[in-house]
Amino acid sequence: MKTYKKLFLALVGLGLVASLCLNWQRIQVERANKTVETVMEYNSLLRIAQEEGVPKEEVFRQFRDRGVTTLAVFDTSLDKLAQKGAVNVLTGAQLLEMGRVQNLRPEWQAIIDNPDFMVDALYISAGTSDRALREVEEDIRLRFGPQRIVEMNASPLILRFDGDTIISKNPIAGDERGVREMDLGPSTDELEDVTKNGFMVAIRPTNYSERYTAAAASEEEQIHAFFDRLDNSGAHVSLIIGSGKQMLGNKKQLPLVARELLKRHITLGMVEGVTQLQFVRLDGLTELAKLANYQVARTYVIADAEQRKMQVFDAFRRWSLADEERNIRVNYIKVFLTPRDNKTLLQTNLDYVERVTRDVDSKGFAKGPADIFKVYQPSRLWYVPLAFSLAAAFSMYLLLLGVLKEEHYGKTTLGLGVVLSAAVFAGPFGLLARQGIALGAAVTFPVLSLYRMMGIWRQSGHAGNLVQLVCRTTLYLGETIVLSLIGASLLGGILSDTRFLLEMDIYRGVKVTFMLPVLLTLLLFLRTHGLWKKGEDWRKPLHRVVEFLDRPLNLKALAVLGIFAFVAWVFIGRSGHTAGVPVPMVEQKLRFFLEETMWARPREKEFIIGHPAFFLAAWAAWKQLPTWFYGLCVTVAAIGQGSLVQTFCHMRTPILMSYVRALDGYVVGVVAGLIAVAIFAAAYPHVLRLIQKRRNPVG
Known part of the structure; x- marks a missing residue:
């Protein structure tokens, strides 16, 4: 030769x-990574319960029994809280109109008669949750500055929030958002509800480091307040998945966020891109993953626009394939918004989730908090x-x-x-x-x-x-x-x-x-x-x-x-x-x-x-x-x-x-x-x- x-x-x-x-x-690294976490959105399950007229606790139980381990909780807003009745939110113009057609309670009439009354402000009071009102006050002080929120009445507590009260014509794009629609922070009531019903939490915050006003609290204060609320809620937060266009802490406070995540053993969920190539673009995502010592789980979700066109069978097939072939360890399942296959909306989604989790189990995956790769x-x-x-x-x-x-x-x-x-x-x-x-x-x-x-x-x-x-x-x-x-x-x-x-x-x-x-x-x-x-x-x-x-x-x-x-x-x-x-x-x-x-x-x-x-x-x-x-x-x-x-x-x-x-x-x-x-x-x-x-x- x-x-x-x-x-x-x-x-x-x-x-x-x-x-x-x-x-x-x-x-050996890949074999040690076999636990899949199944996530659904808290508010989506609430909507199904309301549409079906079934107690939410029963709906939560049925999805939990079918393998859902975690519910995703987003930042709340004044609009979301008002729609649930947790707080009451009225503009000054609405208060004036109500005063013309009916007799208001003395505390509300006193607000209208006050020389400082503002027609274009928001007036907020407690609805079904006193805690929600206290958190609204805290979040407004953090996000907008303390001068923007004024106590108008002590008992019952009524707050005035000075801000743009328009309602967006395109809430998905986030254009022209008024203060009623701006993200405040996670709701402790929601976090406790998720925990009480036996789920872990996938928290989905926006970036509080992008301050709404110059008078807002410092970036560090806002991030510390966010994690303190998670701790005080008693919720088992297993995942953090970004929301909006930036990760929490981008750009300067990413090291702080990483330290807080590591301290609490919270895994960063990185959502796979629609082309199965890298991740949905979020500024600061990869930097945070590196700072968090790659405590990361690859996450798959079917895009809303795509799922609307799909049959249940076509959707369910994807999950075990994604877990097996692409090392996905968080199955983020979105609900079908309309009934399919001559079933009710609730039964459509229950059957869908059950087929997904059963198929994933059959491939040898365990159920629980998402596994992460050893560095x-x-x-x-x-x-x-x-x-x-x-x-x-x-x-x-x-x-x-x-x-x-x-x-x-x-x-x-x-x-x-x-x-x-x-x-x-x-x-x-x-x-x-x-x-x-x-x-x-x-x-x-x-x-x-x-x-x-x-x-x-x-x-x-x-x-x-x-x-x-x-x-x-x-x-x-x-x-x-x-x-x-x-x-x-x-x-x-x-x-x-x-x-x-x-x-x-x-x-x-x-x-x-x-x-x-x-x-x-x-x-x-x-x-x-x-x-x-x-x-x-x-x-x-x-x-x-x-x-x-x-x-x-x-x-x-x-x-x-x-x-x-x-x-x-x-x-x-x-x-x-x-x-x-x-x-x-x-x-x-x-x-x-x-x-x-x-x-x-x-x-x-x-x-x-x-x-x-x-x-x-x-x-x-x-x-x-x-x-x-x-x-x-x-x-x-x-x-x-x-x-x-x-x-x-x-x-x-x-x-x-x-x-x-x-x-x-x-x-x-x-x-x-x-x-x-x-x-x-x-x-x-x-x-x-x-x-x-x-x-x-x-x-």
Whole structure:
């Protein structure tokens, strides 16, 4: 064996061993994270109880019995408190009108007669809760300043709040909010009600550091008052999930908030973005997660606009998949707002929640406070053998392509390995270097594994009969997948740390990982099948490509380009979660079937496109078909290899599941490959006769 091959095998083997060690450590971290917290919104359950005419305690009990562990409590406002009757809120104009049509109680009449009476102020008194009124007074002093709230009567207590009394025409957007709609703070009555009914609390505050007025209390005072209220309520607050556009404490007081969260063991819920990529944007979220020592749980919620269009069945399927495949540990379930399936609103949502929690339980998850990842950051020394492994693989590709000479392989490999290793230790550039190594590994190893197969097919691909062909191709496909998975293991190892597992940092080359293996495989194919001649300068084949591009286009060429453009649009668009390429109903049903029958649903690009193309490439080599057809099959087979490695780019997915997904893709891909070979083998004689007839129309 030549020296450069020995060096290649040694460095790749060393990198593989290091990556497997890192991946084993990652598996232990992921296995210890198996408890899922199920959250619903307190006010949503209250609305269901009111609409159904059922006592709220009974509604709470039924949802608790069906697995809901936690209720989310938002900041209250004067409007919310008034609608519940906890306090009475009247504008000065409303008081005047009431005084004209009826006799007011003496204390209210005295307020109207007072020279300081203000028509555009709010007058607040106790409704069903004296405590709510006291908290309103406290919150207004904190948020707006003490001069904005004046005691107008002592017994009963009546307060005047001087502020803009308009009601927003667009409360969702938060435009033109009057003081009645502005967030004050959490209601102790609500917190106690949640606790009394057997739930934990997911608190959802706005950012009190964004003070409403210059006279408001300091940021520290407002944050301390918030946590004091939580403590005094006696509620078991398990989660904090941001509300609005900023996290509590953003920007200057995030360290204070982090300390208070750690002191109380409150987990930060980070809501996954609608594209399943990182998180719903909240200013200060990732900074707070870091300051809170990554005491974080990934949280999933179906967006309101999307859920309104969904059936209950479609919604319930998502939860266990999210928990299994994306390390979601907080299932934030929103209620259906209209009855479905000929059931009452209450029964619709009870059945929905029960199906969700039962399905999650069946996947082996426990119920309780959300588990969090143990902080995991391996030593950077682990990354050195991975860097040299990639250097060896990339240099081998350059060698195979004819760009690098054999005598320069060792120096190039060692030099590139040193540069990559140094970059990993280069402070803030270390993260970028790790992502670059991950991208290189994900792209290079699938190409090298397919190059090995091209050599095998070139030497002995035409031997044996059809049965022997499919048997050895099945074996070769397994070997090719294993070799491609070396790159996947390197990728999974070098990006294994808490930030990537939580997806606070992400792999940024997903679409490149799909496309580059195809292009690099095509280049190698052209290199080995006549584009480059041995010893030829690289500029000559490039010149031939330019000459080809200079040819005039005809309709046939335009049609072929149009087909390729459509395929590329679907291929690239379907990679990831941001494309507008729709999923056909047939494919949705196939996905559901595979999800139900396999632990990890394999990717369609592997078992529908890539692996069948691998079988067809072997069949084309066996039949010694035209080079263009064989090359097309080899290039398309690269899609499958790139796809199975790309699975590992999603660090939120447990790595063991990614390995199993590749195995499942192999099993289904073999079946699809056998079907593809059977179809092409049956059609080939007929196609051959048509071609011969066209060439010899007389005969």
